[in-house]
Amino acid sequence: MAKRKSLSTLVAEDLARKVMDGTLEPGARLPTEAALCDQYEVSRTVIREAVARLRSEGLLLSHQGRGMFVANQMPSQKFEIDENSLNTLPETISLLELRLSVEVEAAGLCAQRRNISEAKEIRSLMEKVDSRQSDPSTVGVHYDYSFHLSIAKATHNPFFLSFLKFLEPIIVPRFRLSALVTESLKDVYYDLIHAEHEAIVVAIEEKDAAAARDAMRIHLLKSLERLRALSQATGVSESVDPDDPKARKLLDEILCELLPNSSKGNGK
Helix, strand or coil, X not given: CCCCCCHHHHHHHXXXXXXXXXXXXXXXXXXXXXXXXXXXXXXXXXXXXXXXHHHHCCCEEEECCCEEEECCCCCCCCCCCCHHHHHCHHHHHHHHHHHHHHHHHHHHHHHHHCCHHHHHHHHHHHXXXXXXXXXXXXXXXXXXXXXXXXXHHCCCCHHHHHHHHHHHHHHCCCCEHHHCCCHHHHHHHHHHHHHHHHHHHHHHHCCCHHHHHHHHHHHHHHHHHHHHHHHHHHCCCCCCCCCCHHHHHHHHHHHHHHCCCHHHHCCC
């Protein structure tokens, strides 16, 4: 379930709305700390944290001895992702769609621009990541993120790496792999991911940009399929309960269709 927002966050968001919609006009003085405490029925500490946040974002300015004032010029809007919203599976799927649009091109540029040492480093990291075959209950769905970062780095365009590193603390901790894969399907699943990774690495080694884009697209689209299978199996709207027996059974059936040779994983 999504985490409940802190009081300081709620106050900061409400004050920010008032600034943006003109209720608090540019250059206007912010009400006193005491007045804000009364208005929001919170402590001084909460108000100070909220004001500090808006000050760091450039919405408020401090004039020594006079108080806090609304900035005359609003700061440029920055790209943000609300971490609370990503505690739900549909939003996690949306974020993977965003990754798809960026990482397909990153793979192509990597194939074009990588040097010999970078190609070796990418293969070495891929083999290290794929050889772990960790217990699904202890590793995240996006356990291969470091592999993706190494490809972004080798584009020699720092914005690809910066963007993916920006996403890393948001996307990586989300769902345990056990939400997707039971113990019986673990080996088949890891073999499948390795095959997808191998296709990407070979294309990069051969400096085949088109093949690298295609291989990355297939890998991320397959990841979307797997997450959508989880969504279908659990019928999630707000949270995932992979321990629900009916959901678990349906998910296994769906994954058996998605994973080639999955009958081996089921012991059939």
